[in-house]
Amino acid sequence: MTAPSAAPRAAPSAAPNTANTAAHIGVFDSGIGGLSVLRAVQQQLPGVRLTYIADSQHTPWGERGTAWVAARCQQLAGWLIDQGASLVLVACNTGTTQAITTLRARWPATPFVGVEPGIKPAVAASRNQRVAVLASAGTLRSARLQLLVHAHAGRAKVLQLPCPGLAEAIEAGGADTGALQQQLDSVAAVLRAADVDTVVLGCTHYPLVADALRQRLGQAVVLVDTADAVARRVASLLGKAPGAAAARPGGLRLFSTADPAALQAAARRWLGSAAAAQALVLHGP
Numbered sequence: 001m002t003a004p005s006a007a008p009r010a011a012p013s014a015a016p017n018t019a020n021t022a023a024h025i026g027v028f029d030s031g032i033g034g035l036s037v038l039r040a041v042q043q044q045l046p047g048v049r050l051t052y053i054a055d056s057q058h059t060p061w062g063e064r065g066t067a068w069v070a071a072r073c074q075q076l077a078g079w080l081i082d083q084g085a086s087l088v089l090v091a092c093n094t095g096t097t098q099a100i101t102t103l104r105a106r107w108p109a110t111p112f113v114g115v116e117p118g119i120k121p122a123v124a125a126s127r128n129q130r131v132a133v134l135a136s137a138g139t140l141r142s143a144r145l146q147l148l149v150h151a152h153a154g155r156a157k158v159l160q161l162p163c164p165g166l167a168e169a170i171e172a173g174g175a176d177t178g179a180l181q182q183q184l185d186s187v188a189a190v191l192r193a194a195d196v197d198t199v200v201l202g203c204t205h206y207p208l209v210a211d212a213l214r215q216r217l218g219q220a221v222v223l224v225d226t227a228d229a230v231a232r233r234v235a236s237l238l239g240k241a242p243g244a245a246a247a248r249p250g251g252l253r254l255f256s257t258a259d260p261a262a263l264q265a266a267a268r269r270w271l272g273s274a275a276a277a278q279a280l281v282l283h284g285p
């Protein structure tokens with residue numbers, strides 16, 4: 001596994017904040033997808049302090065090699081810890097399946113929470129024992145995903161469907177672009193042909209288009225998103241009851257390695273947040 005080639009460098013606007021007196025959650029994803037997990041955390045822990053990085057310069061991580069993803073996750077996690085994060089949430093299935101073990105080994109004193117495709121709840125929810133997992137190629141080829149399928153599929157048939165281009169299309173234009181509509185049409189056609197009744201949203205970008213997918217598949221098909229369970233895990237590691245408001249207002253800081261205006265627009269749309277986004281420069285790996 002290669003280490004990042006250069007030390008993380010923050011843009012001047014992102015001055016280190018080492019006043020780690022309250023719970024401060026650092027969150028990252030390959031792009032805007034992790035906002036779907038951050039939204040669940042905000043709902044369960046209103047007012048908690050959050051710093052989010054969208055590595056939109058490098059979306060999609062799912063088409064990159066494991067060593068690159070692991071090194072990039074170390075850079076982003078390291079920067080968040082330097083900023084005072086007391087817990088790091090890897091709001092990305094690709095990052096979690098390929099890097100969380102490395103992150104935990106490197107920072108043993110920091111709790112890391114990851115996001116994994118919800119195979120177990122999907123198999124439990126399925127009535128016809130036909131389940132699909134939509135995820136990046138990187139997630140699907142990971143040993144962790146194959147272990148989850150092996151452990152929980154039982155008698156169910158689990159269709160593993162990589163969706164090349166879908167995360168980028170979501171990144172590029174929410175639910176509104178023709179390219180995205182076409183992508184969703186073809187994914188829905190495959191799912192209908194496979195007669196699945198339960199679909200795991202195994203990439204954090206996909207819950208952002210859950211409504212558009214549901215329209216195509218019909219209400220009888222169950223979509224499984226693990227964001228709420230992940231947020232409950234975060235709350236329990238912080239020793240807070242879900243729903244507990246922070247003692248002090250926390251606030252949300254947003255950083256993008258590409259266009260901060262795009263992240264800001266996505267946060268407004270998906271979180272109803274008025275937070276400004278800043279540019280973040282982290283060279284390599």
Ligand code: DGL
Binds near residue numbers: 167202
């Ligand atoms: N949100 C990432 C995930 O959950 C997107 C994947 C990608 O960048 O390819 O896997």
